[in-house]
Amino acid sequence: MEQEKTELLKGTLDMLILKVVAFGPIHGYAISQRIQQISRDFFQVPEGSLYPALYRLEDRGLLQAKWEETETGREAKFYTLTRAGRKRLSMEMANWGRLSEAVALILSTAE
Amino acid sequence: MGWLRRLFQKPLTEKRLDSELRFHLEQRVRDYVASGMNPEEARRRANLAFGGLEQVKQDCREARKESHVEDFLRDLQYALRSLAKDRRFALIAIFALALGIGATTVMFSVIYNVVFDPFPYRDFQHSVVFEMRDLASTGGKGEGARDHYTIPEFLAIRQQNHVFEDIVGNYQLNVLYSDGKGTRRFLGGYTTANGFDFLGVPPILGRVFSPEDVKQDAPLVFMMNYRLWQTEFNGDLKILGKAFFLNGKSRTLVGIMPQRFNGYGSSLWFPLGFYPRDLLARGHAEWHRDPQRRLAG
Numbered sequence: 001m002e003q004e005k006t007e008l009l010k011g012t013l014d015m016l017i018l019k020v021v022a023f024g025p026i027h028g029y030a031i032s033q034r035i036q037q038i039s040r041d042f043f044q045v046p047e048g049s050l051y052p053a054l055y056r057l058e059d060r061g062l063l064q065a066k067w068e069e070t071e072t073g074r075e076a077k078f079y080t081l082t083r084a085g086r087k088r089l090s091m092e093m094a095n096w097g098r099l100s101e102a103v104a105l106i107l108s109t110a111e
Numbered sequence: 112m113g114w115l116r117r118l119f120q121k122p123l124t125e126k127r128l129d130s131e132l133r134f135h136l137e138q139r140v141r142d143y144v145a146s147g148m149n150p151e152e153a154r155r156r157a158n159l160a161f162g163g164l165e166q167v168k169q170d171c172r173e174a175r176k177e178s179h180v181e182d183f184l185r186d187l188q189y190a191l192r193s194l195a196k197d198r199r200f201a202l203i204a205i206f207a208l209a210l211g212i213g214a215t216t217v218m219f220s221v222i223y224n225v226v227f228d229p230f231p232y233r234d235f236q237h238s239v240v241f242e243m244r245d246l247a248s249t250g251g252k253g254e255g256a257r258d259h260y261t262i263p264e265f266l267a268i269r270q271q272n273h274v275f276e277d278i279v280g281n282y283q284l285n286v287l288y289s290d291g292k293g294t295r296r297f298l299g300g301y302t303t304a305n306g307f308d309f310l311g312v313p314p315i316l317g318r319v320f321s322p323e324d325v326k327q328d329a330p331l332v333f334m335m336n337y338r339l340w341q342t343e344f345n346g347d348l349k350i351l352g353k354a355f356f357l358n359g360k361s362r363t364l365v366g367i368m369p370q371r372f373n374g375y376g377s378s379l380w381f382p383l384g385f386y387p388r389d390l391l392a393r394g395h396a397e398w399h400r401d402p403q404r405r406l407a408g
Binding site: 027028029030032033046047048051052053054055056059060067074075076077 | 127130131132134135138139142160161162163166167170171172173174175177178179
Protein backbone atom coordinates (compact mmCIF):
# COMPACT_ATOMS: atom_id res chain seq x y z
CA MET A 1 0.00 0.00 0.00
CA GLU A 2 2.83 2.32 0.95
CA GLN A 3 4.43 1.64 -2.38
CA GLU A 4 1.30 2.54 -4.34
CA LYS A 5 1.01 5.85 -2.58
CA THR A 6 4.49 6.96 -3.51
CA GLU A 7 4.03 5.87 -7.08
CA LEU A 8 1.00 8.06 -7.35
CA LEU A 9 2.89 10.94 -5.84
CA LYS A 10 5.67 10.96 -8.36
CA GLY A 11 3.85 12.74 -11.12
CA THR A 12 1.72 14.96 -8.92
CA LEU A 13 3.98 15.90 -6.03
CA ASP A 14 5.14 19.11 -7.70
CA MET A 15 1.56 20.19 -8.22
CA LEU A 16 0.56 19.38 -4.64
CA ILE A 17 3.51 21.32 -3.26
CA LEU A 18 2.68 24.34 -5.39
CA LYS A 19 -0.91 24.19 -4.23
CA VAL A 20 0.00 24.02 -0.54
CA VAL A 21 2.59 26.78 -0.84
CA ALA A 22 0.04 28.96 -2.59
CA PHE A 23 -1.74 29.47 0.75
CA GLY A 24 1.20 31.47 2.11
CA PRO A 25 4.81 31.19 3.33
CA ILE A 26 5.42 27.73 4.70
CA HIS A 27 8.41 25.54 5.61
CA GLY A 28 9.19 22.05 4.41
CA TYR A 29 7.96 20.15 7.42
CA ALA A 30 4.67 22.02 7.41
CA ILE A 31 4.23 21.28 3.73
CA SER A 32 4.48 17.55 4.34
CA GLN A 33 2.13 17.79 7.34
CA ARG A 34 -0.37 19.89 5.40
CA ILE A 35 -0.46 17.48 2.48
CA GLN A 36 -0.97 14.60 4.83
CA GLN A 37 -3.75 16.36 6.75
CA ILE A 38 -5.65 17.65 3.74
CA SER A 39 -5.53 14.25 2.08
CA ARG A 40 -6.79 12.75 5.34
CA ASP A 41 -3.59 10.75 5.76
CA PHE A 42 -3.77 9.30 2.29
CA PHE A 43 -0.54 10.93 1.15
CA GLN A 44 2.53 10.66 3.29
CA VAL A 45 5.25 12.65 1.65
CA PRO A 46 8.65 11.07 2.32
CA GLU A 47 11.41 13.57 2.97
CA GLY A 48 13.47 11.85 0.34
CA SER A 49 11.02 13.06 -2.30
CA LEU A 50 9.86 16.30 -0.72
CA TYR A 51 13.16 18.11 -0.40
CA PRO A 52 14.61 17.27 -3.81
CA ALA A 53 11.30 18.44 -5.28
CA LEU A 54 11.47 21.69 -3.30
CA TYR A 55 15.03 22.32 -4.49
CA ARG A 56 14.06 21.57 -8.06
CA LEU A 57 11.07 23.92 -7.94
CA GLU A 58 13.11 26.66 -6.32
CA ASP A 59 15.81 26.24 -8.91
CA ARG A 60 13.33 26.56 -11.74
CA GLY A 61 12.02 29.78 -10.29
CA LEU A 62 8.58 28.43 -9.36
CA LEU A 63 9.25 28.80 -5.64
CA GLN A 64 11.30 31.28 -3.72
CA ALA A 65 12.65 30.78 -0.24
CA LYS A 66 13.48 32.99 2.70
CA TRP A 67 14.95 32.21 6.06
CA GLU A 68 12.65 33.46 8.78
CA GLU A 69 11.86 32.79 12.41
CA THR A 70 9.10 30.38 13.24
CA GLU A 71 6.58 31.04 15.98
CA THR A 72 8.87 29.02 18.27
CA GLY A 73 11.78 31.36 17.52
CA ARG A 74 13.80 29.05 15.32
CA GLU A 75 15.22 29.87 11.88
CA ALA A 76 13.50 27.94 9.12
CA LYS A 77 13.31 28.11 5.39
CA PHE A 78 9.95 29.43 4.25
CA TYR A 79 8.77 28.89 0.72
CA THR A 80 6.42 31.14 -1.29
CA LEU A 81 5.11 30.96 -4.83
CA THR A 82 6.64 33.14 -7.48
CA ARG A 83 4.60 34.59 -10.30
CA ALA A 84 5.84 31.77 -12.56
CA GLY A 85 4.91 29.25 -9.88
CA ARG A 86 1.37 30.61 -9.68
CA LYS A 87 1.01 30.36 -13.44
CA ARG A 88 2.38 26.86 -13.43
CA LEU A 89 -0.01 25.81 -10.69
CA SER A 90 -3.11 26.96 -12.53
CA MET A 91 -1.87 25.23 -15.67
CA GLU A 92 -1.25 21.98 -13.84
CA MET A 93 -4.60 22.17 -12.12
CA ALA A 94 -6.37 22.64 -15.45
CA ASN A 95 -4.45 19.70 -16.90
CA TRP A 96 -5.21 17.58 -13.90
CA GLY A 97 -8.90 18.42 -14.15
CA ARG A 98 -9.04 17.33 -17.76
CA LEU A 99 -7.02 14.20 -17.07
CA SER A 100 -9.17 13.04 -14.15
CA GLU A 101 -12.36 13.81 -16.06
CA ALA A 102 -11.14 11.70 -18.96
CA VAL A 103 -10.09 8.87 -16.68
CA ALA A 104 -13.44 9.04 -14.86
CA LEU A 105 -15.30 8.93 -18.16
CA ILE A 106 -13.48 5.82 -19.28
CA LEU A 107 -13.85 4.07 -15.94
CA SER A 108 -17.54 4.85 -15.67
CA THR A 109 -18.35 3.43 -19.07
CA ALA A 110 -20.66 0.50 -18.69
CA GLU A 111 -19.41 -2.67 -20.22
CA MET B 112 22.93 34.53 -11.49
CA GLY B 113 21.82 32.12 -8.81
CA TRP B 114 24.20 29.44 -10.00
CA LEU B 115 27.12 31.87 -9.78
CA ARG B 116 26.39 32.64 -6.18
CA ARG B 117 26.01 28.97 -5.43
CA LEU B 118 29.30 28.23 -7.09
CA PHE B 119 31.14 30.55 -4.73
CA GLN B 120 29.02 29.96 -1.65
CA LYS B 121 29.01 26.23 -1.62
CA PRO B 122 29.74 25.91 2.09
CA LEU B 123 26.83 28.25 2.87
CA THR B 124 24.38 26.31 0.69
CA GLU B 125 25.55 23.12 2.29
CA LYS B 126 25.03 24.55 5.74
CA ARG B 127 21.56 25.76 4.80
CA LEU B 128 20.62 22.41 3.30
CA ASP B 129 21.78 20.74 6.49
CA SER B 130 19.90 23.06 8.83
CA GLU B 131 16.72 22.87 6.75
CA LEU B 132 16.68 19.09 6.98
CA ARG B 133 17.60 19.12 10.65
CA PHE B 134 14.78 21.54 11.33
CA HIS B 135 12.44 19.08 9.70
CA LEU B 136 13.72 16.24 11.87
CA GLU B 137 13.37 18.23 15.05
CA GLN B 138 9.83 19.28 14.18
CA ARG B 139 8.91 15.67 13.71
CA VAL B 140 10.46 14.68 16.99
CA ARG B 141 8.58 17.52 18.68
CA ASP B 142 5.30 16.35 17.20
CA TYR B 143 5.94 12.77 18.28
CA VAL B 144 6.76 13.91 21.79
CA ALA B 145 3.66 16.11 21.82
CA SER B 146 1.57 13.09 20.94
CA GLY B 147 2.90 11.34 24.03
CA MET B 148 5.96 9.41 22.84
CA ASN B 149 9.08 9.41 25.01
CA PRO B 150 11.91 11.54 23.48
CA GLU B 151 14.23 8.58 22.90
CA GLU B 152 11.65 6.68 20.93
CA ALA B 153 10.53 9.84 19.11
CA ARG B 154 14.06 10.52 17.87
CA ARG B 155 14.49 6.95 16.72
CA ARG B 156 11.20 6.94 14.83
CA ALA B 157 11.91 10.30 13.23
CA ASN B 158 15.31 9.18 12.00
CA LEU B 159 13.80 6.01 10.66
CA ALA B 160 11.12 7.90 8.79
CA PHE B 161 13.68 10.22 7.33
CA GLY B 162 15.55 7.39 5.74
CA GLY B 163 19.14 8.58 5.66
CA LEU B 164 20.00 12.23 5.96
CA GLU B 165 22.97 11.95 3.60
CA GLN B 166 20.89 10.28 0.91
CA VAL B 167 18.28 13.03 1.02
CA LYS B 168 20.99 15.68 0.85
CA GLN B 169 22.53 14.00 -2.12
CA ASP B 170 19.16 13.88 -3.88
CA CYS B 171 18.68 17.58 -3.26
CA ARG B 172 22.04 18.39 -4.77
CA GLU B 173 21.24 16.16 -7.72
CA ALA B 174 17.88 17.87 -8.19
CA ARG B 175 19.64 21.19 -8.48
CA LYS B 176 22.27 19.91 -10.86
CA GLU B 177 19.69 18.14 -12.98
CA SER B 178 17.75 21.28 -13.59
CA HIS B 179 20.91 23.05 -14.69
CA VAL B 180 21.62 20.38 -17.21
CA GLU B 181 18.01 20.53 -18.35
CA ASP B 182 18.16 24.29 -18.67
CA PHE B 183 21.32 24.08 -20.67
CA LEU B 184 19.90 21.47 -23.00
CA ARG B 185 16.76 23.53 -23.44
CA ASP B 186 18.79 26.62 -24.29
CA LEU B 187 20.85 24.63 -26.71
CA GLN B 188 17.76 23.21 -28.36
CA TYR B 189 16.25 26.64 -28.62
CA ALA B 190 19.41 28.03 -30.18
CA LEU B 191 19.60 25.23 -32.72
CA ARG B 192 15.92 25.55 -33.53
CA SER B 193 16.14 29.27 -34.17
CA LEU B 194 19.23 28.78 -36.29
CA ALA B 195 17.46 26.11 -38.32
CA LYS B 196 14.42 28.33 -38.72
CA ASP B 197 16.36 31.18 -40.22
CA ARG B 198 18.90 29.52 -42.48
CA ARG B 199 20.11 32.71 -44.06
CA PHE B 200 20.84 34.33 -40.75
CA ALA B 201 22.58 31.18 -39.57
CA LEU B 202 24.77 31.06 -42.65
CA ILE B 203 25.72 34.70 -42.33
CA ALA B 204 26.50 34.28 -38.65
CA ILE B 205 28.61 31.18 -39.26
CA PHE B 206 30.38 32.88 -42.12
CA ALA B 207 31.09 35.97 -40.06
CA LEU B 208 32.41 33.89 -37.20
CA ALA B 209 34.60 31.81 -39.49
CA LEU B 210 35.96 34.92 -41.14
CA GLY B 211 36.63 36.57 -37.81
CA ILE B 212 38.35 33.56 -36.30
CA GLY B 213 40.37 32.95 -39.43
CA ALA B 214 41.47 36.55 -39.74
CA THR B 215 42.43 36.72 -36.10
CA THR B 216 44.44 33.52 -36.33
CA VAL B 217 46.30 34.67 -39.42
CA MET B 218 46.90 38.06 -37.90
CA PHE B 219 48.17 36.59 -34.69
CA SER B 220 50.54 34.14 -36.34
CA VAL B 221 51.91 36.80 -38.67
CA ILE B 222 52.40 39.30 -35.88
CA TYR B 223 53.87 36.66 -33.61
CA ASN B 224 56.37 35.51 -36.21
CA VAL B 225 57.29 38.94 -37.48
CA VAL B 226 57.18 41.06 -34.36
CA PHE B 227 57.60 38.84 -31.34
CA ASP B 228 59.67 35.94 -32.54
CA PRO B 229 61.18 36.84 -35.91
CA PHE B 230 64.36 34.81 -35.55
CA PRO B 231 64.80 31.62 -33.64
CA TYR B 232 68.27 32.73 -32.62
CA ARG B 233 69.67 33.25 -29.18
CA ASP B 234 69.81 36.83 -27.97
CA PHE B 235 69.49 38.13 -31.49
CA GLN B 236 68.36 41.60 -30.41
CA HIS B 237 71.91 42.19 -29.22
CA SER B 238 73.52 41.26 -32.50
CA VAL B 239 74.84 43.84 -34.87
CA VAL B 240 76.41 43.94 -38.32
CA PHE B 241 79.02 46.56 -38.59
CA GLU B 242 79.80 48.77 -41.48
CA MET B 243 82.85 50.74 -42.46
CA ARG B 244 82.41 54.23 -43.94
CA ASP B 245 84.48 57.22 -44.73
CA LEU B 246 83.81 60.55 -43.10
CA ALA B 247 82.12 62.07 -46.14
CA SER B 248 79.23 59.61 -46.16
CA THR B 249 77.60 59.45 -42.78
CA GLY B 250 74.05 59.07 -44.08
CA GLY B 251 72.54 55.96 -45.58
CA LYS B 252 74.20 53.09 -47.34
CA GLY B 253 75.99 53.83 -50.53
CA GLU B 254 79.28 55.21 -51.66
CA GLY B 255 82.03 54.98 -49.14
CA ALA B 256 80.30 52.38 -46.95
CA ARG B 257 80.87 48.66 -46.86
CA ASP B 258 80.13 45.74 -44.60
CA HIS B 259 82.51 43.36 -46.33
CA TYR B 260 85.96 42.81 -44.96
CA THR B 261 89.09 41.13 -46.10
CA ILE B 262 90.43 38.29 -44.01
CA PRO B 263 93.26 40.39 -42.56
CA GLU B 264 90.74 43.08 -41.60
CA PHE B 265 88.46 40.55 -40.00
CA LEU B 266 91.30 38.98 -38.06
CA ALA B 267 92.41 42.39 -36.87
CA ILE B 268 88.93 43.29 -35.71
CA ARG B 269 88.55 40.02 -33.92
CA GLN B 270 91.94 40.25 -32.28
CA GLN B 271 91.42 43.78 -31.02
CA ASN B 272 87.80 43.27 -29.95
CA HIS B 273 87.09 44.02 -26.33
CA VAL B 274 83.48 45.14 -26.72
CA PHE B 275 81.72 42.15 -28.19
CA GLU B 276 81.18 38.77 -26.67
CA ASP B 277 81.86 36.95 -29.89
CA ILE B 278 82.46 37.73 -33.54
CA VAL B 279 81.56 35.53 -36.47
CA GLY B 280 82.41 35.85 -40.11
CA ASN B 281 80.90 34.26 -43.15
CA TYR B 282 80.62 34.55 -46.86
CA GLN B 283 78.54 32.88 -49.53
CA LEU B 284 79.60 30.91 -52.52
CA ASN B 285 78.15 28.63 -55.12
CA VAL B 286 78.61 24.98 -54.38
CA LEU B 287 78.64 22.42 -57.15
CA TYR B 288 77.42 19.03 -56.09
CA SER B 289 78.32 15.98 -58.17
CA ASP B 290 76.65 12.68 -57.41
CA GLY B 291 77.95 10.70 -60.34
CA LYS B 292 74.84 11.24 -62.42
CA GLY B 293 75.17 14.95 -62.78
CA THR B 294 76.11 18.19 -61.18
CA ARG B 295 73.83 20.63 -59.40
CA ARG B 296 74.44 24.05 -57.95
CA PHE B 297 73.47 25.14 -54.44
CA LEU B 298 74.02 28.33 -52.52
CA GLY B 299 76.53 27.57 -49.82
CA GLY B 300 78.36 29.53 -47.22
CA TYR B 301 81.60 29.46 -45.31
CA THR B 302 81.15 30.33 -41.70
CA THR B 303 83.62 30.54 -38.86
CA ALA B 304 83.56 27.55 -36.53
CA ASN B 305 81.68 29.51 -33.86
CA GLY B 306 78.95 30.50 -36.33
CA PHE B 307 76.35 28.04 -35.04
CA ASP B 308 77.08 28.38 -31.35
CA PHE B 309 76.69 32.10 -31.89
CA LEU B 310 73.12 31.73 -33.12
CA GLY B 311 72.43 29.18 -30.41
CA VAL B 312 70.20 26.86 -32.43
CA PRO B 313 70.87 23.14 -31.97
CA PRO B 314 70.87 20.91 -35.04
CA ILE B 315 68.01 18.43 -35.47
CA LEU B 316 70.50 15.80 -36.54
CA GLY B 317 74.21 15.43 -35.85
CA ARG B 318 76.32 18.30 -34.54
CA VAL B 319 77.40 21.83 -35.40
CA PHE B 320 80.94 22.89 -36.25
CA SER B 321 83.62 22.83 -33.62
CA PRO B 322 87.09 24.42 -33.53
CA GLU B 323 88.47 20.98 -34.44
CA ASP B 324 86.87 21.26 -37.87
CA VAL B 325 88.97 24.25 -38.90
CA LYS B 326 92.36 22.90 -37.92
CA GLN B 327 94.78 22.73 -40.77
CA ASP B 328 94.63 18.99 -41.41
CA ALA B 329 91.11 18.31 -40.15
CA PRO B 330 88.86 16.18 -42.34
CA LEU B 331 86.56 18.25 -44.54
CA VAL B 332 83.01 18.47 -43.20
CA PHE B 333 79.80 20.35 -43.93
CA MET B 334 76.24 20.89 -42.69
CA MET B 335 73.00 21.37 -44.60
CA ASN B 336 69.65 23.02 -43.97
CA TYR B 337 66.30 21.31 -43.56
CA ARG B 338 64.96 22.15 -46.98
CA LEU B 339 67.92 20.77 -48.87
CA TRP B 340 67.79 17.64 -46.76
CA GLN B 341 64.09 17.17 -47.57
CA THR B 342 64.12 18.06 -51.27
CA GLU B 343 67.38 16.45 -52.35
CA PHE B 344 67.68 13.56 -49.94
CA ASN B 345 64.06 12.88 -48.93
CA GLY B 346 64.86 13.45 -45.30
CA ASP B 347 67.07 10.35 -45.20
CA LEU B 348 67.81 9.66 -41.53
CA LYS B 349 70.95 7.67 -42.26
CA ILE B 350 72.56 10.43 -44.25
CA LEU B 351 74.87 11.61 -41.46
CA GLY B 352 78.51 10.64 -41.93
CA LYS B 353 78.19 10.13 -45.64
CA ALA B 354 80.66 11.85 -47.94
CA PHE B 355 79.61 14.10 -50.82
CA PHE B 356 81.53 15.61 -53.68
CA LEU B 357 81.22 19.36 -53.27
CA ASN B 358 83.24 21.76 -55.38
CA GLY B 359 85.43 18.86 -56.37
CA LYS B 360 86.28 17.75 -52.84
CA SER B 361 84.87 15.02 -50.68
CA ARG B 362 83.19 16.41 -47.58
CA THR B 363 81.44 14.51 -44.78
CA LEU B 364 78.01 15.61 -43.61
CA VAL B 365 78.06 16.18 -39.84
CA GLY B 366 74.80 18.00 -39.10
CA ILE B 367 71.38 19.16 -40.29
CA MET B 368 69.76 22.34 -39.04
CA PRO B 369 66.03 22.58 -38.20
CA GLN B 370 63.29 23.97 -40.41
CA ARG B 371 63.21 27.54 -39.22
CA PHE B 372 66.96 28.00 -39.21
CA ASN B 373 68.00 30.30 -42.01
CA GLY B 374 71.31 31.54 -40.67
CA TYR B 375 73.71 33.03 -43.18
CA GLY B 376 71.14 32.52 -45.94
CA SER B 377 72.61 29.33 -47.34
CA SER B 378 71.50 25.79 -48.03
CA LEU B 379 74.71 24.25 -46.82
CA TRP B 380 77.63 25.41 -44.78
CA PHE B 381 81.37 24.80 -44.67
CA PRO B 382 83.50 25.59 -41.67
CA LEU B 383 85.89 28.45 -42.27
CA GLY B 384 89.38 28.24 -40.88
CA PHE B 385 91.53 31.27 -40.68
CA TYR B 386 94.36 30.02 -42.78
CA PRO B 387 92.82 28.04 -45.59
CA ARG B 388 95.72 28.31 -47.96
CA ASP B 389 93.58 28.48 -51.07
CA LEU B 390 91.52 31.42 -49.80
CA LEU B 391 94.51 33.48 -48.80
CA ALA B 392 96.27 32.63 -52.01
CA ARG B 393 93.40 33.91 -54.10
CA GLY B 394 92.96 36.83 -51.75
CA HIS B 395 89.42 37.73 -52.73
CA ALA B 396 87.53 36.45 -49.73
CA GLU B 397 84.96 38.93 -48.59
CA TRP B 398 83.05 38.87 -45.36
CA HIS B 399 79.41 39.16 -45.95
CA ARG B 400 77.80 39.82 -42.66
CA ASP B 401 79.51 40.11 -39.39
CA PRO B 402 76.89 39.80 -36.70
CA GLN B 403 78.46 40.66 -33.40
CA ARG B 404 77.10 39.99 -30.02
CA ARG B 405 77.57 42.68 -27.48
CA LEU B 406 79.06 41.79 -24.17
CA ALA B 407 76.19 41.22 -21.85
CA GLY B 408 75.86 44.12 -19.41
